[in-house]
Amino acid sequence: QVQLVESGGGLVQAGGSLRLSCAASGRPGVNYSIGWFRRAPGKEREFVAAISRAGGSPRYAGSAKGRFTISRDTAKNTVYLQMNSLKPEDTAVYYCARDRVGLLTSQETDYDYWGQGTQVTVSS
Numbered sequence: 001q002v003q004l005v006e007s008g009g010g011l012v013q014a015g016g017s018l019r020l021s022c023a024a025s026g027r028p029g030v031n032y033s034i035g036w037f038r039r040a041p042g043k044e045r046e047f048v049a050a051i052s053r054a055g056g057s058p059r060y061a062g063s064a065k066g067r068f069t070i071s072r073d074t075a076k077n078t079v080y081l082q083m084n085s086l087k088p089e090d091t092a093v094y095y096c097a098r099d100r101v102g103l104l105t106s107q108e109t110d111y112d113y114w115g116q117g118t119q120v121t122v123s124s
Helices: none
Strands: 002-007 010-013 018-026 034-039 045-051 068-073 078-083 092-099 111-114 118-123
Touching: 002 092, 002 111, 018 034, 018 092, 018 118, 034 078, 045 068, 045 078, 045 092, 078 092
Parallel strands: 010 118
Antiparallel strands: 002 018, 018 078, 034 045, 034 092, 068 078, 092 111, 092 118
């Protein structure tokens, strides 16, 4: 069983920054590809970014490119999402999930274990 726990959400003004964390634990091994998704009020959950087991070649949604950075600390079994230049439209619940196929896809069905989510609210 794999457990993923997000943290770091909160309320921030437009233009501000937040860093989300996704801490992984459990069996099998915790070193696997991880993706971040978000669900805004009244909208479908959407892909934000993903990072491989080794931490290289991250993938971003268009809305995240140039503003968000995904990274990981393998020793801490933690994946981060640094979010800069935040906009009100970034307001959402942010989830991390395990990429079971290891291809950094944007498809929810390729992810199996999910965290409980952390709320990010960006005020204008």
